[in-house]
Amino acid sequence: xxxxxxxxxxxxxxxxxxxxxxxxxxxxxxxxxxxxxxxxxxxxxxxxxxxxxxxxxxxxxxxxxxxxxxxxxxxxxxxxxxxxxxxxxxxxxxxxxxxxxxxxxxxxxxxxxxxxxxxxxxxxxxxxxxxxxxxxxxxxxxxxxxxxxxxxxxxxxxxxxxxxxxxxxxxxxxxxxxxxxxxxxxxxxxxxxxxxxxxxxxxxxxxxxxxxxxxxxxxxxxxxxxxxxxxxxxxxxxxxxxxxxxxxxxxxxxxxxxxxxx
Amino acid sequence: xxxxxxxxxxxxxxxxxxxxxxxxxxxxxxxxxxxxxxxxxxxxxxxxxxxxxxxxxxxxxxxxxxxxxxxxxxxxxxxxxxxxxxxxxxxxxxxxxxxxxxxxxxxxxxxxxxxxxxxxxxxxxxxxxxxxxxxxxxxxxxxxxxxxxxxxxxxxxxxxxxxxxxxxxxxxxxxxxxxxxxxxxxxxxxxxxxxxxxxxxxxxxxxxxxxxxxxxxxxxxxxxxxxxxxxxxxxxxxxxxxxxxxxxxxxxxxxxxxxxxxxxxxxxxxxxxxxxxxxxxxxx
Amino acid sequence: xxxxxxxxxxxxxxxxxxxxxxxxxxxxxxxxxxxxxxxxxxxxxxxxxxxxxxxxxxxxxxxxxxxxxxxxxxxxxxxxxxxxxxxxxxxxxxxxxxxxxxxxxxxxxxxxxxxxxxxxxxxxxxxxxxxxxxxxxxxxxxxxxxxxxxxxxxxxxxxxxxxxxxxxxxxxxxxxxxxxxxxxxxxxxxxxxxxxxxxxxxxxxxxxxxxxxxxxxxxxxxxxxxxxxxxxxxxxxxxxxxxxxxxxxxxxxxxxxxxxxxxxxx
Ligand SMILES: Nc1ncnc2c1ncn2[C@@H]1O[C@H](COP(=O)(O)OP(=O)(O)OP(=O)(O)O)[C@@H](O)[C@H]1O
Ligand SMILES: [Mg+2]
Numbered sequence: 001x002x003x004x005x006x007x008x009x010x011x012x013x014x015x016x017x018x019x020x021x022x023x024x025x026x027x028x029x030x031x032x033x034x035x036x037x038x039x040x041x042x043x044x045x046x047x048x049x050x051x052x053x054x055x056x057x058x059x060x061x062x063x064x065x066x067x068x069x070x071x072x073x074x075x076x077x078x079x080x081x082x083x084x085x086x087x088x089x090x091x092x093x094x095x096x097x098x099x100x101x102x103x104x105x106x107x108x109x110x111x112x113x114x115x116x117x118x119x120x121x122x123x124x125x126x127x128x129x130x131x132x133x134x135x136x137x138x139x140x141x142x143x144x145x146x147x148x149x150x151x152x153x154x155x156x157x158x159x160x161x162x163x164x165x166x167x168x169x170x171x172x173x174x175x176x177x178x179x180x181x182x183x184x185x186x187x188x189x190x191x192x193x194x195x196x197x198x199x200x201x202x203x204x205x206x207x208x209x210x211x212x213x214x215x216x217x218x219x220x221x222x223x224x225x226x227x228x229x230x231x232x233x234x235x236x237x238x239x240x241x242x243x244x245x246x247x248x249x250x251x252x253x254x255x256x257x258x259x260x261x262x
Numbered sequence: 263x264x265x266x267x268x269x270x271x272x273x274x275x276x277x278x279x280x281x282x283x284x285x286x287x288x289x290x291x292x293x294x295x296x297x298x299x300x301x302x303x304x305x306x307x308x309x310x311x312x313x314x315x316x317x318x319x320x321x322x323x324x325x326x327x328x329x330x331x332x333x334x335x336x337x338x339x340x341x342x343x344x345x346x347x348x349x350x351x352x353x354x355x356x357x358x359x360x361x362x363x364x365x366x367x368x369x370x371x372x373x374x375x376x377x378x379x380x381x382x383x384x385x386x387x388x389x390x391x392x393x394x395x396x397x398x399x400x401x402x403x404x405x406x407x408x409x410x411x412x413x414x415x416x417x418x419x420x421x422x423x424x425x426x427x428x429x430x431x432x433x434x435x436x437x438x439x440x441x442x443x444x445x446x447x448x449x450x451x452x453x454x455x456x457x458x459x460x461x462x463x464x465x466x467x468x469x470x471x472x473x474x475x476x477x478x479x480x481x482x483x484x485x486x487x488x489x490x491x492x493x494x495x496x497x498x499x500x501x502x503x504x505x506x507x508x509x510x511x512x513x514x515x516x517x518x519x520x521x522x523x524x525x526x527x528x529x530x531x532x533x534x535x536x537x538x539x540x541x542x543x544x545x546x
Numbered sequence: 547x548x549x550x551x552x553x554x555x556x557x558x559x560x561x562x563x564x565x566x567x568x569x570x571x572x573x574x575x576x577x578x579x580x581x582x583x584x585x586x587x588x589x590x591x592x593x594x595x596x597x598x599x600x601x602x603x604x605x606x607x608x609x610x611x612x613x614x615x616x617x618x619x620x621x622x623x624x625x626x627x628x629x630x631x632x633x634x635x636x637x638x639x640x641x642x643x644x645x646x647x648x649x650x651x652x653x654x655x656x657x658x659x660x661x662x663x664x665x666x667x668x669x670x671x672x673x674x675x676x677x678x679x680x681x682x683x684x685x686x687x688x689x690x691x692x693x694x695x696x697x698x699x700x701x702x703x704x705x706x707x708x709x710x711x712x713x714x715x716x717x718x719x720x721x722x723x724x725x726x727x728x729x730x731x732x733x734x735x736x737x738x739x740x741x742x743x744x745x746x747x748x749x750x751x752x753x754x755x756x757x758x759x760x761x762x763x764x765x766x767x768x769x770x771x772x773x774x775x776x777x778x779x780x781x782x783x784x785x786x787x788x789x790x791x792x793x794x795x796x797x798x799x800x801x802x803x804x805x806x807x808x809x810x811x812x
Contacts, residue, residue, distance in 0.1 A: 299809055299810045299812065300740060300741075300744070300810055303744065303806065303810045304744075307632065307747070308632070310628060311628050311629055311631075311632030311633075313625075314624075314625035314626070314628045314629040314632075315625075315629045315632075315633075317621070317622070317625045318622065318625055318626060318629060318686050318687075318690060319686070320686060320687040320690060321685075321687065324682075324687075325682060325687055325691075328681055328682055329681075331680075331681040331682075332678070332681040332682075334681070335677060335680045335681045336677075338680075339677070355582065356582075356583065358579075359578075359579035359582045359583050360583065362575055362576070362579045363576070363579045363580065363583065363585060366572060366575075366576050366579075367587065398797060398800075399793055399797075401796075402792070402793035402794075402796035402797045402800070403789055403792060403793050403796070404756040404757075404759050404760055404792070404796075406760050406763065407759075407773070407789060407792070410777060411600075411601075412597070414600070414777070414782075415593075415596055415597050415600040416589075416593055416596070416597070420583040420584075420585055421583075421585055421589055424583070424585050425590060474565075490670040491670075493670050493672070493673060494670055494672045494673075494760060497672050497673075497676070497764055498760070498763055498764065498774075504672070504673075507673060507676060508676065508764075511676050511679075511680065516680075519676075523669060523673055523677070526668075526669060526670070526673060527665065527668050527669050530668035530669070531664060531668045534664070534668060
């Protein structure tokens with residue numbers, strides 16, 4: 001399947017009168033790295049959450065790997081979700097459990113209820129987890145409680161948990177909004193490299209335009225729930241940025257300098 | 263990037279992994295050191311509880327065979343009897359006023375004693391220690407026992423209830439308030455000391471306002487407990503709505519017992535709703 | 547305090563007004579209640595000597611030797627408190643999942659469960675024991691069930707609040723992984739809520755040690771019943787010994803639960 005995700009006329013209203021997402025359509029190709037930018041409250045999180053149905057869309061269709069998942073329920077919904085990894089701004093780990101236990105949660109969607117309750121994970125899955133933890137530099141922390149890690153380390157646990165799902169699509173909702181500049185770079189590099197390595201499509205919500213320009217192969221601009229820009233980073237001109245954020249460049253804190261990705 | 267395989271990982275991790283994993287040839291995911299205290303606690307609690315249940319020699323078969331009668335009791339209780347309702351109302355008012363007065367008196371006493379007990383503002387550490395052990399003792403004896411003792415020497419009426427409840431509640435407040443005072447940051451107190459304020463000024467303009475939220479929460483909690491205790495008092499020999507319940511039940515006047523119980527429930531329920539709302543507002 | 551304004555204004559205007567209003571409301575309630583009960587706080591001072599005479603002459607010295615069956619009764623009281631707290635927490639453990647907003651599978655069921663909890667906790671255990679005596683007759687079982695019923699209501703609310711506090715964010719992550727309901731409970735809610743559960747369990751043990759003594763006094767058995775017998779027969783020296791023994795056991799239990807909090811809840 002060359003287009004794992006097609007979003008058609010996605011609309012979401014949380015209450016009468018206001019549309020958080022207003023008729024948004026786009027497609028994501030296999031292995032694409034898409035950044036969604038837009039002002040606070042524009043509806044970025046809502047779009048992302050509609051894709052894996054953490055939020056119920058009011059209207060429109062979500063086609064994931066060729067299946068319409070906008071109305072599926074129960075087992076079918078869980079089957080779709082297990083192929084869609086998600087990374088959160090606040091990491092959303094179970095902080096009393098060890099890093100390893102958190103990481104293994106990514107496999108729950110593939111297991112029977114009983115096996116999941118009793119921690120009967122497959123040994124090869126555990127080995128895979130070890131390899132991934134090693135890759136993100138957390139192997140020595142595997143038996144530490146998640147609460148004992150720093151923010152950047154917690155987010156790396158979140159990444160490994162999402163990758164354990166063997167996703168074909170990765171959704172990241174402001175993965176670096178709570179991190180310092182150095183950890184932010186580590187996290188963005190990891191997401192970029194790992195999705196590239198496994199040819200996973202990736203959608204990232206970002207507040208930092210320069211980060212979006214640096215990593216993304218495509219950028220989507222959202223303003224007041226509407227899609228106002230969809231194109232490669234090179235087409236995202238300052239005029240376009242002003243249009244998305246509805247203000248002039250002087251009022252925006254944007255780091256213009258672009259660095260090549262290693 | 264070098265590709266790691268399980269064996270490399272194990273070699274690199276050395277003793278820790280080998281000790282915990284190699285034995286079972288499985289990779290552990292939990293850390294037994296984290297889980298052990300809780301597992302031991304739960305295991306012990308379950309064993310002791312099961313022993314206790316057997317020790318109590320309860321006739322479960324008889325209990326289950328009489329569950330139907332329990333439903334009958336509820337039906338009888340719900341056939342409210344409003345004759346002589348004024349007596350029930352008077353008893354209820356007595357419980358409410360006893361609760362109110364006991365809470366207010368012990369609030370004053372607890373604030374005073376708490377101020378002397380809090381280690382960061384007490385004028386004398388020795389006094390704090392003495393007060394603290396005195397209060398531990400008072401709190402350790404259940405309230406109705408205090409009330410019984412006071413009834414034994416003062417006779418009946420609302421006074422023994424108020425005094426007995428205040429006795430216990432003062433000790434409760436003293437400990438709770440002194441802990442709240444101790445949580446006031448030292449910097450706040452020192453800032454005032456630097457301006458030359460004396461102890462009493464520091465207490466009223468820094469310590470008290472800073473711990474106000476905790477004080478209100480504790481007072482609300484104790485008010486609920488005091489009401490429940492004042493209901494109980496009537497059943498062990500004091501007056502109030504508890505006496506009305508006990509007397510109606512022993513006199514087979516289930517309709518009146520039912521209405522008394524309903525009044526207790528409604529009042530306690532209103533308190534709960536009110537205090538939950540207050541707590542929510544204070545948090546926000 | 548004339549120089550109060552010079553200090554840091556820790557209380558803003560609105561709050562000050564609230565405090566003033568609260569103060570006057572309390573004063574009015576105090577006056578009304580005092581008028582109603584005719585309670586004169588100075589009676590304590592007036593009757594103080596009677597009280598202390600009573601304590602020092604009738605109660606002291608405590609006569610522990612004559613308190614027959616004290617320790618087996620004490621054990622029964624402890625057992626009743628532990629058993630009631632345990633059964634109540636098992637029930638609350640299950641029903642809290644159905645009652646908490648973050649884990650409730652059916653909203654209507656959650657409403658019913660919360661209502662039942664509120665009903666059982668707002669009727670004191672002693673009142674429950676009177677109701678239960680009507681159905682089951684006097685005995686330890688009544689005391690046990692009465693304590694269990696009240697504790698269940700209390701723990702249900704406490705456990706639901708615990709789940710609400712720990713839940714939503716990590717639950718969201720497990721949802722996104724495709725975990726099903728029971729996997730989410732076992733892998734996320736329970737591990738995160740266990741310290742809260744244990745802390746409330748210990749609190750209820752402390753409370754129920756006292757309550758089971760009281761429930762015993764009206765026929766539930768245990769040390770309360772023994773104490774009541776000696777008080778009613780005016781054997782105050784023995785009663786004094788029993789009260790001291792109760793105090794000692796309660797303090798011991800409080801110390802143990804405090805120690806457990808430090809050791810277990812890390
Ligand atoms: N659960 C909700 N209930 C009601 N309204 C909501 C809810 N979640 C979001 N909204 C509203 O929907 C709109 C879009 O919110 P959304 O969180 O998607 O924005 P966002 O682009 O992610 O913003 P941010 O950059 O601040 O995260 C906002 O106006 C918000 O107030
Ligand atoms: Mg957002």
